[in-house]
Amino acid sequence: MKFFSAGKVRDNIKKFERKYKKHYPIFLLLESLFLTTNVLTPLLIKKTIDSAFYRGSVEEVILFSMFYFVVLVFQTFIMYRLNYSVVKYLLNASRVKESKGAYAKILTLPLSFLSSKNTGDYLSVFMSDIPKVSSGIYLARLQFFFNLGFFLVVLSLLFILNVKLTLVVLVSIALFFVSTSILRRLVIKTSQKDQEAYQRFLKRSREVMEGIPVLKQFSGFFFLRDFLDSSAREWSRASITHSTVNELSNRNIDMNRWVGGTIVLAFGVYLLWKGEISVGTLLAFESYMNWMYDIVRMALTGLTMFFSTLPNWENFARVFSLPFERAGGINLEKFEKLLLKNVHFKYDEIPVLAGLNLEINSGDKIAIVARSGAGKSTLVSLFSRLLSPAKGEILINGVPIEQYSLLSLRRNIVLVRSNDILFDTTIKNNVTLFEDFSKEEIERVLRMCECDFVEKLENGIDTVVGERETRLSDGQRQRIILAMALIRKPQILILDEITSGIDSETEERILERILKEIDTVVIISHRLSTIKKAGRIIVLNDGKVEAEGTHDELMEKSSTYRKIVENQLTT
Numbered sequence: 001m002k003f004f005s006a007g008k009v010r011d012n013i014k015k016f017e018r019k020y021k022k023h024y025p026i027f028l029l030l031e032s033l034f035l036t037t038n039v040l041t042p043l044l045i046k047k048t049i050d051s052a053f054y055r056g057s058v059e060e061v062i063l064f065s066m067f068y069f070v071v072l073v074f075q076t077f078i079m080y081r082l083n084y085s086v087v088k089y090l091l092n093a094s095r096v097k098e099s100k101g102a103y104a105k106i107l108t109l110p111l112s113f114l115s116s117k118n119t120g121d122y123l124s125v126f127m128s129d130i131p132k133v134s135s136g137i138y139l140a141r142l143q144f145f146f147n148l149g150f151f152l153v154v155l156s157l158l159f160i161l162n163v164k165l166t167l168v169v170l171v172s173i174a175l176f177f178v179s180t181s182i183l184r185r186l187v188i189k190t191s192q193k194d195q196e197a198y199q200r201f202l203k204r205s206r207e208v209m210e211g212i213p214v215l216k217q218f219s220g221f222f223f224l225r226d227f228l229d230s231s232a233r234e235w236s237r238a239s240i241t242h243s244t245v246n247e248l249s250n251r252n253i254d255m256n257r258w259v260g261g262t263i264v265l266a267f268g269v270y271l272l273w274k275g276e277i278s279v280g281t282l283l284a285f286e287s288y289m290n291w292m293y294d295i296v297r298m299a300l301t302g303l304t305m306f307f308s309t310l311p312n313w314e315n316f317a318r319v320f321s322l323p324f325e326r327a328g329g330i331n332l333e334k335f336e337k338l339l340l341k342n343v344h345f346k347y348d349e350i351p352v353l354a355g356l357n358l359e360i361n362s363g364d365k366i367a368i369v370a371r372s373g374a375g376k377s378t379l380v381s382l383f384s385r386l387l388s389p390a391k392g393e394i395l396i397n398g399v400p401i402e403q404y405s406l407l408s409l410r411r412n413i414v415l416v417r418s419n420d421i422l423f424d425t426t427i428k429n430n431v432t433l434f435e436d437f438s439k440e441e442i443e444r445v446l447r448m449c450e451c452d453f454v455e456k457l458e459n460g461i462d463t464v465v466g467e468r469e470t471r472l473s474d475g476q477r478q479r480i481i482l483a484m485a486l487i488r489k490p491q492i493l494i495l496d497e498i499t500s501g502i503d504s505e506t507e508e509r510i511l512e513r514i515l516k517e518i519d520t521v522v523i524i525s526h527r528l529s530t531i532k533k534a535g536r537i538i539v540l541n542d543g544k545v546e547a548e549g550t551h552d553e554l555m556e557k558s559s560t561y562r563k564i565v566e567n568q569l570t571t
Ligand SMILES: Nc1ncnc2c1ncn2[C@@H]1O[C@H](COP(=O)(O)OP(=O)(O)OP(=O)(O)O)[C@@H](O)[C@H]1O
Pocket: 115, 116, 347, 348, 352, 370, 371, 372, 373, 374, 375, 376, 377, 378, 379
């Protein structure tokens, strides 16, 4: 129960219910029809048997048994099927809608948030939380209230048939309810543990999948044993405990059903012997009795299911309460000047940039140089607001960067990184990201990036690159990513080690074309020949710009630059 005190969870459940309320009437209508047929069948049994036993009316027996047959056929062949299909449809509709919403939300999270948190957590929202949350509402909560309503209807009917026997039924159901409630708590607790262990396993599996090249290289058997197997074992243990408790809870239901059924039968026979009830009534009671257990069991299962989805609600709610990137609405038309004033940036309290000042003008061709880990990638991620500074100001054409729309900022300032990935779709779709570009334009940028290997693939630009670009080399992948950037004709193009997998001659030719086509270019590279192509080289040190100038000027005046050239850069 303590989960209900979590306001966010409760608000989210309410929001979810409001969104899908329109589905409820159809669900309730089907359930009502289904349960009405259930209520009818024992009554028809009673009618048929009493007609035969006490009235000897063959017509009535034929009429009631035919009616009974029709109801049964309707229930078995139409209601079950219809109910199942409609519930499945409603569940899927809400799952698809919620998944879309969650993806859209995750896309708006600041990048710093995504990188510092584990993406496995977000993955489990789609794989586990959303399906459970939908089932929790449709199958669990609705089912609970619905069955409760029908329980009361059937109880009134039983009271009409015979009060004494109904009281005995009530006592046996109360016993059933108490024992089931105790076990229900246990089911919820073990289900939570099972889910937590599953999420840990999922997180680790994802890491292992991403690290397969490293594990292959270093024969990571011990790693697999200690890192993955241990969490798989933990999940398996939690899962077995949960299913054992669940099974126990189901067995308890069966046991109660037998015991309760026997007590009601014994007392019913006694009443029959005393002439207080008819044979038909006794059979109707037995039939209802079974069904009452089903109703209570379904209501309790619904309740258990609902409570066991509360951790999923919490995760789901957490994603939607994360901050999103805020931005203004100004369109960046013509880029003139980017100014960074006293910019500070930290990752989890570890400072990377500390009071950095920098000016980039339209037409500049700049290289950024620093020792490894000094903050080059961090700095360039600020230019299109993939990251935001903790302190200081970034101005574009004299206007704070936050006032521009993110769409126009990222359309005009494009950052490509060495570790950017391609998706498992065609080369064309990777370059366009499903936007409309002409075939000629796609082929032009691919030619510009020397992607001649594409023509040799069996389907040219329509070749699917394969999961994790298994069909492409590092250099090929980097050239396609470059084409993806160039087709968008950015005003500022930032290349962060993007050509590390390409030989220096090819790189030189591609770079010449880029420098001609794109107005403002910022390059981070470990190749001296590439850096020398820049009109201005910026040297970062201690989170600030330490020096700037041409290669020759810096060789003269900057000891940091000299050291980097000697120790880090290749020719
Ligand atoms: N997402 C992150 N979370 C926490 N720390 C980070 C993150 N990204 C980078 N860092 C740290 O910030 C510092 C600067 O990283 P950055 O990638 O900007 O440096 P770099 O100069 O581009 O390095 P390299 O030349 O090795 O690519 C490093 O010490 C790095 O460990």
